[in-house]
Amino acid sequence: MLNFAMRRILMSILVAITVSIIAFFLVRVSGDVAIALAGEEASAEDISEIREIYGLDRPIIIQYVDWLGKAVQGDFGESLFFPETVWELVATRLPTTLRLALAGLVISLLIGIPFGVIAALRPNSWIDRLSMTIAVAGQAIPTFWMALMLMVLFGLMLGWTPISGDESWQHFILPAVTLGYYSTPPIMRLTRSGMLEVLSADYIRTAYAKGLHPAPVLFKHALRNAVIPVVALASVQFGHMLSGAIVIESVFAMQGIGYLAWESILRKDIAVIQTILLVVCLFYVFLTVLSDLLNAWLDPRIRVS
């Protein structure tokens, strides 16, 4: 296990470094930063002056090392539009996004696991088919459109929920439901197949044979084992939600890092884009390792292969 964990962690550190390089170069290579900073109508002298001030005339490798060195110390530079430093900006916006993603994850687990269990108990029954059909059909609906439709229905027509902002918990209902809905099918599917496998295992038959009540067999013996891979999947889904937040937050005007990313991209606020890209990627890397280690710890077959 230790060996596997070390290899996996080492790999993820390499991935993190590569990702930091990509986050830096992607933004640099695809446009001239100096022109973006100076504005469209700046003169050639202005641009070359800006190049000098920001050190953009140096070799790009040096610039990267410089950027990374500062980033490690928590200095991500200045935003072009906000008075705060980039780090302060991201740090104040991050909690909203984390809250939203967490709420979305809880919703998808609360729907996905029970329906997965029911589907496994009655495979090919109407409820199994119905839940799968809803899941498949739902995947075809664009997230942002679903968000807008929920907004029209529950916010405008029924007036049950606020439609934009993030001041109270009510503001989180519609965005979290939208976000959670898209993570439900994979969780449901995995719970279903896990339960189907576990329910046919010998120890379940033994438990029934010795006359245990079905409820404890189901919840203590079966579900506990079936839900293990779901926990690992949930960690990956959490990462997806952080990136899905960019669309959802823009629709609901929530002041999280997704919305901040969108605003910054539209304004070409490069330091902010780079930082958010890096932060989200690092979250991804961390969550993937977490899920891999969790899976390997729980299932010895993975770590030997």
Add this chain to the structure above:
Amino acid sequence: MADVSATAPDAPAEPAVGGAARRQAALDPARALAPSPTARFFRRARGHTSVTFGGGMLLAILLMAVFAPLLAPHDPYAQDLFNRLSPPFWMDGADPNHLLGTDKLGRDYLSRIIYGAQISLLIGVATAFLSGVIGSALGVTAGYFGGRVDTVITFIITTRLSMPIVLVALAIVALVGGSLEAVVLVLGFLLWDRYAVVMRSATQQARNMDYVSAARAIGCPTWRIVLSEIMPNVINNLIVIATFEVAHAILLEAALSFLGLGVQPPAPSWGLMIAEGKEFLLFDPWVIAIPGVALSILVLAVNMLGDGIRDISAPENRS
């Protein structure tokens, strides 16, 4: 996927047949009389609800896109500022000239929806093709050569998987400028991961088959082994993933265009139409409802087709 010659004509499982295996199969009389795998595939497809339904809907949308100039009642770009936001046919005050109403610039909504299908399908197919080429090349290379090559490619896949697609795509499109070509290129270079992962493991399995060893023993060059022995056996995976990636790309294009960083106005992209209708959310929700329904139907059709093809091409999954 065991010995090909031993497969009875009515056996449920049949491997796709590679070059050497096909020659071997031709010598087997029982096999020669059986319908070809392709024929059986189509026979099964006809009886499969999800394939016929999804495929049918997709075909209808495809025809709509191809014959858009003949079908569209109006020019999708022609503005009529005196006839803005005319409601669709099911609402009061509808104009029979504009079945689905008109948008905020008075452009005929039905015509824009019809032409919009071209954009979605073009981006879906082009992206799935580009990412398919990249992903399969990486996957097959990693699976066939193994060892260090595999380690490097696995690392590339892991790195790609740790990058959030929407965020990266938005950032690049913002810097290079939004256009149909930019969206295809950016998405094509981002969506290859599933191809690579599946093709890698499929190739690893195919590589150890007897017919591959046989081909290697008679001195076949590597490129020929890969093209005529490995590829035919892993290609059915490719078709299934490609369908899902078409759907994925269509949804992503819509999201990018919705956020203002995809296909640019005045193009009738369905995602863009939803963005343009956002301001009329309160009084005219049909403006965003119509393109959203169009998108959902298209993606549902593609997904159903993909699900169905997966079902019938992997007999062990059939219930």
